[in-house]
Amino acid sequence: MSRIEHQSLTDRAYQELLRGLTSGRFAPMQPLVIRTLAETYGISATPIREALQRLVAERLLQVLPNRSIVVPQMTRSRFLEFLPIRCALEGLAAEMATPRCGPGDFARLNELIARISVTAENFDAAGYLALNREFHFTIYEKSGSTELMRLIQDLWLKVGPVFTGLFDTEHYRTHSNDEHRNILSAMERGDAARARSYLVQDLTYAADALSPRMQD
Amino acid sequence: MSRIEHQSLTDRAYQELLRGLTSGRFAPMQPLVIRTLAETYGISATPIREALQRLVAERLLQVLPNRSIVVPQMTRSRFLEFLPIRCALEGLAAEMATPRCGPGDFARLNELIARISVTAENFDAAGYLALNREFHFTIYEKSGSTELMRLIQDLWLKVGPVFTGLFDTEHYRTHSNDEHRNILSAMERGDAARARSYLVQDLTYAADALSPRMQD
């Protein structure tokens, strides 16, 4: 019998709002009105307000001086500011993961690479993004550090919405899996330092592909 | 005329609670009761509750399965889990800061080192901790990345309370300023890589001094 999930309305509102954010349902700079959202979700204002404040604390939303709450727009400079941070943390995770991976993990990563290739051939943007994320987080999870995982997850939430456009860049779509293969083979050789540098390269290429297409 | 600061009760409650947390006023695992805190601060439950939830979102507080809110106790393993993360981020910040520092910054850091020496001689624990923090954050601020700064600040908030004991370890108290001097001279030479490694060494020494004295 499955565990009874005692999810508070605040939690549910949070997840609902998060889903709306990551899928880009809320336009940047458009204020999120507590009462409106409360009515939309059919609950009172309190849980909505708490969920919004939680998202503000996580910097996924932003309070304007007029105290209205909006989704901050990701500018190029802000996106690029995240790049070295992501390289540091995700590179560290890859390095830590390398000696902790076994044949089963390598097989799993290999399979993901193959499936990513299929999505690239089929121009399946949604599938591509989901599998790319799964490939990366499969590695990060093997770092064995939940704190590190959480920090990386938070960063992906912040830069995530931008990635939707990643698939549209021809060069990246056809070549990013090469980096994935490089990462995997370095990990299979137990070469943690090189696994890190290939992963950093993957992130850098993605940023190079995306940043010219961003405003600011 | 100074700008009118419009601080909400939630914000004030948050800061009050944060101060209580960093100064160790709340014992770990002792539940923080909303109504009690509300009465203590002379405000209603709502802002207290929101401040608590914000602290939970920042992982400075923890909700138990019974949904009571407590300050999580920092175990040795958790503390050590933060070490590589802090090395990665704070090392990165030192590296980024190095080419951005000028004579004024070096003078400031030098002065901080001198003042830290005085506190060490006088067994002034509070002064020592404050100045040590100021030394580190003076560097991190020069990284030029507010996102990076914020992440590091969050990490210091989490591991901060533990540091109170740092001053009591004889060896660290007498030698940590050596690392500070090494960091500064590397930065003055413009050797970012070495500045990073000395800073990592400083963090590692501090962890070595503290972790044996922690439970778990």
Add this chain to the structure above:
DNA sequence: AATAGATATATGATATATCAAAAATCGACG
């Protein structure tokens, strides 16, 4: 017609009432 002031409305902030779940207390029974 443009602008300043006044009024109305919208919306976030706070307090409070109510509900539900958890913890503590009490009491009967062994």
Add this chain to the structure above:
DNA sequence: CGTCGATTTTTGATATATCATATATCTATT
């Protein structure tokens, strides 16, 4: 005495009422 169960109390969760501020609308004056 101790244990199990019922009852009471505590406490977090939610809804709602009220207040304060920001925004929009209106009106009068020029």
